[in-house]
Amino acid sequence: MRFAVIQFGGSNCDRDAHYVLSEICGVDTDLLWYKAGLPRAYDAVIIPGGFSYGDYLRAGAIAARTPVMKDIVAHAGSGRLVLGICNGAQILAESGLVPGVFTINAYPAFICREVCLRVDQTASPFTSLYRPGEVIRIPIAHKEGRYVAPEKVLGELSTEGRIAFRFCSPEGELTPESNPNGAMENITGILNREKNVLAMMPHPERASELILGSEDGKKVFLSMIAHIERSGNA
Amino acid sequence: MMFLATITIGLKEGMLDPEAKAISHALGNLGFPTDDIKTERVFLIRFDAADHRDAEEKARGMCERLLANPVIHHYEIEVRR
Numbered sequence: 001m002r003f004a005v006i007q008f009g010g011s012n013c014d015r016d017a018h019y020v021l022s023e024i025c026g027v028d029t030d031l032l033w034y035k036a037g038l039p040r041a042y043d044a045v046i047i048p049g050g051f052s053y054g055d056y057l058r059a060g061a062i063a064a065r066t067p068v069m070k071d072i073v074a075h076a077g078s079g080r081l082v083l084g085i086c087n088g089a090q091i092l093a094e095s096g097l098v099p100g101v102f103t104i105n106a107y108p109a110f111i112c113r114e115v116c117l118r119v120d121q122t123a124s125p126f127t128s129l130y131r132p133g134e135v136i137r138i139p140i141a142h143k144e145g146r147y148v149a150p151e152k153v154l155g156e157l158s159t160e161g162r163i164a165f166r167f168c169s170p171e172g173e174l175t176p177e178s179n180p181n182g183a184m185e186n187i188t189g190i191l192n193r194e195k196n197v198l199a200m201m202p203h204p205e206r207a208s209e210l211i212l213g214s215e216d217g218k219k220v221f222l223s224m225i226a227h228i229e230r231s232g233n234a
Numbered sequence: 235m236m237f238l239a240t241i242t243i244g245l246k247e248g249m250l251d252p253e254a255k256a257i258s259h260a261l262g263n264l265g266f267p268t269d270d271i272k273t274e275r276v277f278l279i280r281f282d283a284a285d286h287r288d289a290e291e292k293a294r295g296m297c298e299r300l301l302a303n304p305v306i307h308h309y310e311i312e313v314r315r
Contacts, residue, residue, distance in 0.1 A: 058303060065300060094303070101305045108252035148249075148306055182250070 047088030106182025
């Protein structure tokens with residue numbers, strides 16, 4: 001089993017993701033400069049957080065048009081896993097791998113703090129180790145994270161069970177107060193139709209060790225590893 | 235032949251414009267109260283095209299494939315020699 005973490009100019013959570021995967025989860029993981037493309041087959045590709053291309057034009061817009069994304073689209077097309085975290089989520093939305101857009105927060109400030117998330121879909125390769133409706137604590141760190149999509153898309157996401165995470169109160173209620181960036185329907189983690197691509201604004205790699213206050217995010221990676229083991233690709 | 239496209243990208247009607255809201259607060263503080271303000275972005279792009287129609291076509295391609303995000307943006311194109 002082998003994971004890849006893609007580094008763009010301006011990625012800054014690449015080493016955190018690599019560290020958590022290789023040191024905490026114990027899985028072979030390559031750090032790949034985007035110009036290298038995907039030089040071999042990987043079981044999972046992580047697009048980490050950061051500010052690729054300085055967020056020029058729109059967050060993720062430039063990185064989404066780099067040649068490595070063609071490799072990542074093909075990788076996803078073969079059913080293997082892609083996880084985009086924060087800037088990685090913005091890149092996945094800009095590349096069309098997931099619908100909608102993560103745009104400037106309703107109150108246009110950079111927000112960096114722990115938030116509560118409700119796990120709304122556990123039948124996915126990224127969330128299978130959570131309990132349905134479980135409330136978890138994971139930090140966010142973004143200014144362009146407000147999820148926006150047309151009504152029709154929101155309806156499809158809901159009926160097809162493609163909403164992985166929503167911002168919620170500590171009790172698991174979806175309130176405006178618990179929605180830090182004004183995202184539509186509190187959405188902050190969405191799956192593609194086949195559920196092998198997840199785009200999420202919160203940072204699970206920053207919540208994977210108790211010494212950092214929470215290890216609630218670790219199950220995202222462990223779920224991915226369990227899925228790959230189950231599929232027999234390991 | 236060379237053409238100059240003036241491309242204006244703005245938010246679709248009804249989309250929240252948090253930057254405009256923050257700017258309107260600041261304008262109010264300076265004694266210019268307004269509750270109707272929009273922000274748009276203008277790109278001036280010079281490029282080669284066969285004719286006017288081809289230039290418009292190319293400018294539209296730039297908008298749809300990169301400059302605008304169709305989920306939230308509309309765009310206007312003006313092309314001249």
